[in-house]
Amino acid sequence: MNQDIIISKNVRLYYGQKEALHGINLNFIKNKITALIGPSGCGKSTYLRCLDRMNDLIPEAKMTGTIKINNHDIYAPRVNVADLRREVGMVSQQPNPFPFSVFDNVAYGLRLEGIKNKKKLAPIVESSLKQAAIWDEVKDHLNDNALSFSGGQQQRICIARTLAIKPKIILLDEPTSALDPISSFQVENTLLSIKKDYTIIIVTHNMQQASRISDRTAFFLNGKLIEFDDTKRMFLNPKNEKTNDYLNGKFG
Amino acid sequence: MHDSFLEALNHLQGSFMSMGINVSEQIYQAIESFKNKDDKLAEQVIKHDENINSDEINLEKEALNLIALQQPVANDFRSIISFLKASSDLERIGDHAATISKETIRMKKDNIGEFKDVNKIISKMEVKLRSMLEATLDAFLRGDESSARLTAQDDILIDKQFVIARNIVTNEIKQNTKQIPLVGSYLYTIRLLERIGDHIVNLDEQVVYSHSGKIIELNPGKLKPDLIRKELQAESGSGKSKSKQNK
Numbered sequence: 001m002n003q004d005i006i007i008s009k010n011v012r013l014y015y016g017q018k019e020a021l022h023g024i025n026l027n028f029i030k031n032k033i034t035a036l037i038g039p040s041g042c043g044k045s046t047y048l049r050c051l052d053r054m055n056d057l058i059p060e061a062k063m064t065g066t067i068k069i070n071n072h073d074i075y076a077p078r079v080n081v082a083d084l085r086r087e088v089g090m091v092s093q094q095p096n097p098f099p100f101s102v103f104d105n106v107a108y109g110l111r112l113e114g115i116k117n118k119k120k121l122a123p124i125v126e127s128s129l130k131q132a133a134i135w136d137e138v139k140d141h142l143n144d145n146a147l148s149f150s151g152g153q154q155q156r157i158c159i160a161r162t163l164a165i166k167p168k169i170i171l172l173d174e175p176t177s178a179l180d181p182i183s184s185f186q187v188e189n190t191l192l193s194i195k196k197d198y199t200i201i202i203v204t205h206n207m208q209q210a211s212r213i214s215d216r217t218a219f220f221l222n223g224k225l226i227e228f229d230d231t232k233r234m235f236l237n238p239k240n241e242k243t244n245d246y247l248n249g250k251f252g
Numbered sequence: 253m254h255d256s257f258l259e260a261l262n263h264l265q266g267s268f269m270s271m272g273i274n275v276s277e278q279i280y281q282a283i284e285s286f287k288n289k290d291d292k293l294a295e296q297v298i299k300h301d302e303n304i305n306s307d308e309i310n311l312e313k314e315a316l317n318l319i320a321l322q323q324p325v326a327n328d329f330r331s332i333i334s335f336l337k338a339s340s341d342l343e344r345i346g347d348h349a350a351t352i353s354k355e356t357i358r359m360k361k362d363n364i365g366e367f368k369d370v371n372k373i374i375s376k377m378e379v380k381l382r383s384m385l386e387a388t389l390d391a392f393l394r395g396d397e398s399s400a401r402l403t404a405q406d407d408i409l410i411d412k413q414f415v416i417a418r419n420i421v422t423n424e425i426k427q428n429t430k431q432i433p434l435v436g437s438y439l440y441t442i443r444l445l446e447r448i449g450d451h452i453v454n455l456d457e458q459v460v461y462s463h464s465g466k467i468i469e470l471n472p473g474k475l476k477p478d479l480i481r482k483e484l485q486a487e488s489g490s491g492k493s494k495s496k497q498n499k
Contacts (some may be wrong), residue, residue: 189254211321212254236320 003030003200005169006051011065012048013055020046020135022064022223028169033191033200035210037219039252043205047173048232050089051201053081069169075147086113089162093174095154097146102138103127105146109165124164131197132160132222152183156190163194170194172202177211188213207247211235219243256323258338261331263313265393268335268342271307274330275346276382278304279448282349283354283378286441287371292361294353301350308343312336327462334462337391341451341458345385348444348451355390355437364434367424370442373417380409384452391459400459403452404470411473411480419444 006028013021020104021043036044046055053074055061060249074084074140082214086109097105106125107115130134134156138149146157155175162170172191176184183224184206191200192213204210210217211231219240227234227243238244246252278297298398313335318324324332359366384403391400418439425435453471460466472479 184333192254192256208323211323212257232317232321236316 005030006026006067006069006201008050009065011050011063011067012110013043013048013050014064016060018035020223021050021176024225024238026218026225026228027175028199028201028210029216030199032215033195033202035214035217036102036201036203037205037207037210037217037246038052038226039246042083042252043223044218044220044240045173046223047185047202048173048201051169051171052090053225054090057109085166086165088169088171089165089167090157091155091162091172092171094178094223095151095158097149097157097161099147099152102146102149103142104159106160106164108161112227113165125160128164129157130164131190131194132156133193134160135140143153145201150183152179152186155179155183155187159187159190163198167198169199172200174205177205219246221246254322257318257324257328260314260322261324261328264311264318264332264335267307267311267314268339269389269393270313271304271342272385272392274300274304274307274341275349275410276385276389276459278346278349279378279382279385282352283324283374286352286356287375288420289356289360291357294356294360296491297353298350300415301346304346308339311339313371330462330465334458335391338455338458341454345448345451346421348448352441352444355441359434359437362433364437367421367434367438370438373413374421374442374445376414377417377442377449380406380413381413381445381448381452384410384449385455388452388455388459391456392462395459395462397463400463401470402413405472406457407449407453408472408479408483410446413482414442414446414482415484 004027008024008026010023011021011026014020024043024047026047035049040043049055049064050067051069051074055063063075064138067083068078069087069248073079098108103121103125106128107121108169110121111122115124126135126139129138134153137153138144138157141149146154149157155178159170159175178188188209191202194200202214203209214231217231217234219226219242221233221242227238227240229239232242235247238247264380278300281293281300284290287296309351315332318332319329341477385404387403388400390396392405421435421442424431450471450473457468457470460468468477
C-alpha cells in the first residue's frame with residue numbers, strides 16, 4: 001500500500017492580497033521522488049516552501065489549509081519550526097556551502113544538535129558524504145574550504161550536509177539549474193541512490209530531469225495543480241491538454 | 253547516463269535476446285511437428301506464440317518508456333529504436349511458426365499425406381534459418397555490423413531452396429490433381445519459411461542501424477531481383493554439363 005508521508009489539503013498562500021496558490025491538494029508517498037514542474041511563477045517553489053515553513057520568513061505571506069507530515073499538522077500552534085526542519089531538509093538552487101571546511105559544513109547541523117566530539121562526528125560525516133556520492137572526491141580534502149570545489153561538488157556537499165541530520169524528507173528547489181550537464185547527472189544519480197531512505201520532492205524547470213528521475217510528477221500552472229500522476233503515465237499520455245502543451249514546449 | 257538508464261537498457265537487450273531464442277525454438281518445433289505430423293507439438297507451438305506476442309508488447313512498452321522518460325540520444329537512441337523495430341520482426345517470425353503449426357494440424361486431420369523430398373528441403377531451410385537467426389542475435393549482442401551483413405547474404409540460399417521446393421510441388425500437381433490440398437499446404441509452408449528469411453534480413457538491417465546509424469536494404473533478392481533465377485539457371489546448367497561429362 002502507498003504510504004503518504006505528506007498530506008496537504010486546500011493549501012492557499014497569499015502574498016498580501018494576492019493569492020499565489022489556489023487550494024493545492026497534494027500527497028507524497030514515502031521513499032519516492034516527486035517532481036514539481038511548471039513555468040516560472042506557477043507556484044511550485046512557493047508550494048515547496050510551505051512544506052518546511054520557509055514562507056514564515058516572508059512577512060506578508062499567509063497560508064491557509066493544512067499540511068500534515070506523518071499525521072502531524074506542521075502549522076499547529078505548538079510546532080517547533082527547528083524540529084520541523086530537522087525532519088524536512090532543503091537544498092536550494094545555488095550551491096550554498098558555508099565558507100569553511102567540507103568537514104565542518106557537513107558536521108554543522110550535528111554540532112547545532114550538541115554533538116561536538118569529533119570521533120562521533122567523523123563517521124556520520126563520512127557516511128553522509130558517501131550517501132551523497134561525493135566521498136571519493138573529497139575524502140582527501142576534508143579540511144579544504146568547501147567553496148574551493150566545483151559547483152556540482154558543492155551541491156553534493158550541501159546534500160551531504162542535509163543528509164547528516166537524517167531528515168525524513170528532502171526538498172530540492174531546482175538543485176541543478178546552476179550546474180553543467182555532467183554535474184547535474186551526478187546530482188541526479190545521488191538522488192536516485194538515496195531515495196530508498198528518503199522522501200524526495202524536487203522542483204525543476206527541466207522536464208527531462210523530472211522524467212528521468214521522478215516516480216510521480218505534479219504539474220503546476222498559475223498557482224493551481226493541473227495534473228498529478230505517475231511520471232511514466234504523465235509523460236507518455238497526459239490527461240490534461242495544458243500538461244500536454246507544456247510538456248511539448250508550447251508554452252512556459 | 254544514469255546507472256538506472258543503463259540497467260534499463262541492459263534489461264531491454266536481455267528481453268530482446270530471450271525473445272529471439274524463444275522464436276528460434278518455435279521455428280524448430282514448428283518444422284519438427286510439420287515433418288512428423290505431430291499435432292500435439294503443433295498445438296504447443298500455437299500456445300507458446302501467445303507468450304511471444306506478449307513478450308513483444310512488453311518489450312515495446314519498455315522501449316517507449318525509455319524514449320519518453322530518458323530522452324536517449326546518439327547510440328543509445330539507435331539501440332532502443334533497433335530493438336523496438338526488430339522485436340516486430342521477431343514477433344512476425346513467431347506468427348509464421350504458429351501458422352505452419354496450424355497447417356500441420358489441418359494436414360493431420362485431413363490425412364493428406366506428405367512429400368518426403370520436400371520435407372528434406374524444408375529441414376534444410378529450417379536449419380539454415382535458425383543458424384541465420386542465432387548469428388543475427390549474436391551480432392546484435394556484439395554490435396557486429398559486418399557479421400550481420402554476411403548473415404543477410406545467406407537469405408539467397410533460403411530463396412533458392414524455396415524456388416526448388418516450389419518447382420517440385422507444382423510438378424506434383426501436374427501429375428495428380430488429387431494432390432491439390434497437399435500441394436496447397438506445402439506451398440504455404442515453404443512460402444512462410446521464405447518470409448522468415450526476409451524478417452531475419454530485417455533484423456540484420458537493424459544491427460547495421462544500431463551500430464552505424466545507416467538505414468540500408470540488405471535483402472539480396474530485393475537488391476537484385478534476377479539473382480535467384482540466374483543462380484539457379486547457372487547451377488542447373490553446370491549440373492547438366494557435369495552429368496554429361498559423367499556419361
